[in-house]
Amino acid sequence: MLIEKLEKLKALLAEADRALVAYSGGVDSALVAKVAYDVLGDRALAVTAESPSLLPEDLEEARMQAAFIGIAHEVVQTHEIENPNYAANPVNRCYFCKSELHDTLKPLAIERGYPYVVDGVNADDLRDYRPGIQAAKERGARSPLAEIGITKAEVRELSKWLELPWWNKPAQPCLSSRFPYGEAITIAKLQRVGRAERYLRQLGLTTLRVRSAGDVARIELPPEQIQEFVQTTDLPALVAAFQSYGFVYVTLDLEGFRSGKLNQVLHLVES
Structure with missing residues (x-):
């Protein structure tokens, strides 16, 4: 069953032909980056957003993971902290964070010829309060893990099966x-x-x-x-x-x- 989901993930990414991955370095987006690279090679790109809400060591770890996978990796700057709607920290703060992220990544994807941005949202995330998911969808991003029904536990299991050393890495939200x-x-x-x-x-x-x-x-x-x-x-x-x-x-x-x-x-x- 789990291997079937992995094959569906490969097929989804292969159909896209090119993949720009919104890559935080967390176990979810790292799995998407790994499979994207395995399927698409140099037609896959992982992009990490650097901002004050990201620890420098987490960015460095994301770089090392991307190098381990082999996928091309770039870093862009985001400025969500400059948005008063974000800085005020309302209950939908993540909406403004992901809006800034995808307003940055979407033009990059268009410029480079990627059909859309893919992220690491998994099936479990859809059951929690995640206003950022709406912002991503509004900007045309896709969530392959969630679309296929891959849960957080399955992300870890697949990551371990694919021999990714960080398969049990604790979640590290911003x-x-x-x-x-x-x-x-x-x-x-x-x-x-x-x-x-x-x-x-x-x-x-x-x-x-x-x-x-x-x-x-x-x-x-x-x-x-x-x-x-x-x-x-x-x-x-x-x-x-x-x-x-x-x-x-x-x-x-x-x-x-x-x-x-x-x-x-x-x-x-x-x-």
């Missing part, structure tokens, strides 16, 4: 996702969160978030790691580091990490 809706986003705040998450990664942690609300940093870790983290981490040193980045208070979320946790306020409003 840094703007760390802020509660309604709190304005600035470059300084993005950099503050980025430095805090980099500090935790240097401790050997991989799945994590530093949620930012005003002067408060709230650390999210997998529930099973919380006790060991508290027992083995030099907490005063961590607090001092976070405060040097600009936070005043540093807290630990006892519920633990959960992807998309800030969206729970939307469900509360709906109920």
